[in-house]
Amino acid sequence: MGRVVDPLALFKRPSSSAGEFRKWVDWELPCYLTSFLTVVILGIRLNAKPNFTLQTRPHQKERQQATATEQQELVSMEAQTERSARLRSP
Template identity: 65%
Template sequence: MALTTMLRRRLFSRAFSSHEGPSRWTTPGHQERPNGYLFNRTPPPPGQSRKWEDWELPCYVTSFLTIVILGVGLNAKPDLTIETWAHQKALEKLAAESPSSSSD
Protein backbone atom coordinates (compact mmCIF):
# COMPACT_ATOMS: atom_id res chain seq x y z
CA MET A 1 0.00 0.00 0.00
CA ALA A 2 2.84 2.36 0.75
CA LEU A 3 4.29 1.69 -2.69
CA THR A 4 1.08 2.68 -4.52
CA THR A 5 0.75 5.83 -2.43
CA MET A 6 4.32 6.77 -3.22
CA LEU A 7 3.79 6.15 -6.95
CA ARG A 8 0.60 8.24 -6.95
CA ARG A 9 2.34 11.14 -5.24
CA ARG A 10 5.19 10.98 -7.70
CA LEU A 11 2.87 10.88 -10.73
CA PHE A 12 0.65 13.71 -9.48
CA SER A 13 3.61 15.87 -8.50
CA ARG A 14 4.96 15.55 -12.04
CA ALA A 15 1.63 16.04 -13.77
CA PHE A 16 0.45 19.04 -11.79
CA SER A 17 3.66 20.76 -10.85
CA SER A 18 4.18 24.30 -12.08
CA HIS A 19 7.80 23.93 -13.08
CA GLU A 20 9.36 26.26 -15.60
CA GLY A 21 10.65 24.47 -18.64
CA PRO A 22 9.53 22.87 -21.87
CA SER A 23 6.05 21.44 -21.84
CA ARG A 24 5.53 17.87 -22.87
CA TRP A 25 2.70 19.03 -25.19
CA THR A 26 4.83 21.36 -27.30
CA THR A 27 8.07 20.98 -29.15
CA PRO A 28 10.98 23.39 -28.84
CA GLY A 29 10.60 26.46 -31.02
CA HIS A 30 6.82 26.73 -30.68
CA GLN A 31 4.98 29.28 -28.60
CA GLU A 32 3.49 28.20 -25.33
CA ARG A 33 0.49 30.51 -25.68
CA PRO A 34 -1.39 31.84 -28.69
CA ASN A 35 -0.61 35.41 -29.71
CA GLY A 36 -4.20 36.38 -30.58
CA TYR A 37 -3.93 36.00 -34.34
CA LEU A 38 -5.58 33.35 -36.49
CA PHE A 39 -3.23 30.35 -36.80
CA ASN A 40 -0.63 32.39 -34.87
CA ARG A 41 0.26 34.29 -38.05
CA THR A 42 0.91 37.97 -37.65
CA PRO A 43 -0.75 40.15 -40.30
CA PRO A 44 1.44 41.61 -43.06
CA PRO A 45 2.55 45.22 -42.85
CA PRO A 46 0.08 47.83 -44.12
CA GLY A 47 -0.03 48.03 -47.92
CA GLN A 48 1.20 44.47 -48.46
CA SER A 49 -0.95 41.45 -49.16
CA ARG A 50 -0.44 38.04 -47.60
CA LYS A 51 1.46 35.57 -49.77
CA TRP A 52 -0.48 32.41 -50.56
CA GLU A 53 0.96 29.09 -49.50
CA ASP A 54 1.59 26.36 -52.07
CA TRP A 55 -1.40 24.28 -51.02
CA GLU A 56 -4.01 27.06 -51.01
CA LEU A 57 -4.79 27.49 -54.72
CA PRO A 58 -5.25 23.73 -55.45
CA CYS A 59 -7.34 23.37 -52.31
CA TYR A 60 -9.65 26.29 -53.18
CA VAL A 61 -10.03 25.22 -56.82
CA THR A 62 -10.77 21.61 -55.84
CA SER A 63 -13.30 22.71 -53.22
CA PHE A 64 -15.09 24.99 -55.69
CA LEU A 65 -15.22 22.31 -58.39
CA THR A 66 -16.47 19.73 -55.89
CA ILE A 67 -19.33 22.01 -54.87
CA VAL A 68 -20.26 22.69 -58.51
CA ILE A 69 -20.11 19.02 -59.53
CA LEU A 70 -22.15 17.92 -56.53
CA GLY A 71 -24.69 20.69 -57.05
CA VAL A 72 -25.24 19.80 -60.70
CA GLY A 73 -25.03 16.07 -60.19
CA LEU A 74 -27.42 15.89 -57.23
CA ASN A 75 -29.98 18.08 -59.00
CA ALA A 76 -29.82 15.98 -62.18
CA LYS A 77 -30.10 12.55 -60.56
CA PRO A 78 -33.23 10.53 -61.32
CA ASP A 79 -35.99 10.30 -58.73
CA LEU A 80 -35.84 6.69 -57.54
CA THR A 81 -37.82 7.00 -54.32
CA ILE A 82 -40.44 4.43 -53.40
CA GLU A 83 -43.10 7.15 -53.27
CA THR A 84 -42.51 8.12 -56.91
CA TRP A 85 -42.62 4.48 -58.00
CA ALA A 86 -45.84 3.87 -56.07
CA HIS A 87 -47.41 7.03 -57.54
CA GLN A 88 -46.58 5.90 -61.08
CA LYS A 89 -48.02 2.43 -60.43
CA ALA A 90 -51.20 3.96 -59.01
CA LEU A 91 -51.58 6.15 -62.10
CA GLU A 92 -51.07 3.10 -64.33
CA LYS A 93 -53.77 1.21 -62.42
CA LEU A 94 -56.17 4.14 -62.69
CA ALA A 95 -55.50 4.41 -66.41
CA ALA A 96 -56.07 0.67 -66.83
CA GLU A 97 -59.37 0.77 -64.85
CA SER A 98 -60.71 3.95 -66.46
CA PRO A 99 -61.55 2.60 -69.97
CA SER A 100 -63.15 -0.57 -68.62
CA SER A 101 -65.50 1.33 -66.28
CA SER A 102 -66.57 3.81 -68.98
CA SER A 103 -67.44 0.99 -71.41
CA ASP A 104 -69.97 -0.52 -68.96
Protein backbone atom coordinates in the same frame (compact mmCIF):
# COMPACT_ATOMS: atom_id res chain seq x y z
CA MET B 1 11.55 26.35 -15.35
CA GLY B 2 10.06 25.18 -18.60
CA ARG B 3 9.21 27.32 -21.54
CA VAL B 4 5.54 28.26 -21.86
CA VAL B 5 4.23 27.40 -25.34
CA ASP B 6 1.11 29.02 -26.63
CA PRO B 7 -1.06 26.23 -28.12
CA LEU B 8 -2.46 28.57 -30.79
CA ALA B 9 0.94 29.84 -31.87
CA LEU B 10 0.91 27.35 -34.73
CA PHE B 11 -2.06 29.11 -36.36
CA LYS B 12 -1.00 32.68 -35.78
CA ARG B 13 0.25 34.54 -38.81
CA PRO B 14 2.37 37.64 -38.76
CA SER B 15 0.23 40.62 -39.71
CA SER B 16 1.07 42.30 -42.99
CA SER B 17 1.55 46.01 -43.18
CA ALA B 18 -1.28 48.24 -44.42
CA GLY B 19 -1.94 48.02 -48.17
CA GLU B 20 0.12 44.85 -48.57
CA PHE B 21 -1.49 41.56 -49.60
CA ARG B 22 -0.73 38.34 -47.83
CA LYS B 23 1.27 35.82 -49.85
CA TRP B 24 -0.41 32.48 -50.42
CA VAL B 25 1.14 29.30 -49.13
CA ASP B 26 1.77 26.67 -51.84
CA TRP B 27 -1.01 24.33 -50.63
CA GLU B 28 -3.76 26.96 -50.67
CA LEU B 29 -4.45 27.25 -54.42
CA PRO B 30 -4.81 23.49 -55.10
CA CYS B 31 -6.94 23.11 -51.97
CA TYR B 32 -9.28 25.98 -52.90
CA LEU B 33 -9.57 24.84 -56.53
CA THR B 34 -10.32 21.27 -55.54
CA SER B 35 -12.91 22.39 -53.01
CA PHE B 36 -14.62 24.66 -55.54
CA LEU B 37 -14.71 21.94 -58.21
CA THR B 38 -16.07 19.43 -55.70
CA VAL B 39 -18.92 21.75 -54.76
CA VAL B 40 -19.74 22.43 -58.42
CA ILE B 41 -19.67 18.77 -59.43
CA LEU B 42 -21.77 17.70 -56.44
CA GLY B 43 -24.25 20.48 -57.07
CA ILE B 44 -24.70 19.48 -60.71
CA ARG B 45 -24.82 15.75 -60.00
CA LEU B 46 -27.26 15.96 -57.11
CA ASN B 47 -29.63 18.14 -59.12
CA ALA B 48 -29.45 15.76 -62.09
CA LYS B 49 -30.35 12.61 -60.21
CA PRO B 50 -33.56 10.86 -61.29
CA ASN B 51 -36.71 11.30 -59.25
CA PHE B 52 -37.74 8.01 -57.65
CA THR B 53 -40.52 9.24 -55.39
CA LEU B 54 -43.75 7.30 -55.02
CA GLN B 55 -45.72 9.95 -56.92
CA THR B 56 -43.46 9.91 -59.97
CA ARG B 57 -44.17 6.37 -61.14
CA PRO B 58 -47.96 6.77 -61.63
CA HIS B 59 -47.42 10.06 -63.49
CA GLN B 60 -44.97 8.37 -65.85
CA LYS B 61 -47.44 5.56 -66.53
CA GLU B 62 -50.24 8.06 -67.17
CA ARG B 63 -48.05 9.93 -69.66
CA GLN B 64 -47.15 6.71 -71.45
CA GLN B 65 -50.79 5.70 -71.70
CA ALA B 66 -51.79 9.16 -72.91
CA THR B 67 -49.15 9.15 -75.65
CA ALA B 68 -50.16 5.62 -76.67
CA THR B 69 -53.83 6.60 -76.97
CA GLU B 70 -52.92 9.76 -78.89
CA GLN B 71 -50.88 7.70 -81.33
CA GLN B 72 -53.76 5.24 -81.78
CA GLU B 73 -56.16 8.11 -82.41
CA LEU B 74 -53.82 9.60 -85.00
CA VAL B 75 -53.49 6.27 -86.78
CA SER B 76 -57.26 5.75 -86.81
CA MET B 77 -57.83 9.30 -88.12
CA GLU B 78 -55.29 8.75 -90.88
CA ALA B 79 -56.99 5.48 -91.82
CA GLN B 80 -60.38 7.23 -91.95
CA THR B 81 -59.07 10.00 -94.19
CA GLU B 82 -57.52 7.43 -96.53
CA ARG B 83 -60.80 5.50 -96.72
CA SER B 84 -62.83 8.63 -97.37
CA ALA B 85 -60.33 9.72 -100.03
CA ARG B 86 -60.65 6.32 -101.75
CA LEU B 87 -64.43 6.51 -101.66
CA ARG B 88 -64.44 10.02 -103.18
CA SER B 89 -62.12 9.21 -106.03
CA PRO B 90 -63.85 7.69 -109.13
